[in-house]
Amino acid sequence: MTQMKTPFDIFLIKDFTKPTKADYIAYLKKHEQEMTDYVKAQNPKVKSVQFDWDSVESEVVGNGTPQGGENILSLRINIFDSKNVKINAFGFAVEPDNISKPDVIKDMYTINANYDYFEVK
Secondary structure, eight states, X not given: OOOOSSGGGHHHHSOTTSOOHHHHHHHHHHTHHHHHHHHHHTOTTOOEXXXXXXXXXXXXXXXXXXXXXXXXXXXXXXXXXXXXXXXEEEEEEEEESOTTSOOSEEEEEEESOOTTSSOOO
């Protein structure tokens, strides 16, 4: 750990231009309803969605082109039916307009989603 000699040393050792996990979580929570609506629209069985905010990660996903991949935020989600029975859990990805200063959602998708994991009665 770097020892600070003055209160201003933090400005010399910390990169304030890179968003923190807390910044990403705040951005995602701002768009929570939009994300919930997207997941619920995938299958009529889904009545509620639970986001695991602790699982948020920033990553680059490749698309196989020379231009490279896109920066996304990924997290785990749980989906529930109308009786609040857990149907499944899987990954969810959000592609922000700008990973360094996210504001709007450019794209979103589920990762390895199976909406029929449990047979709902």
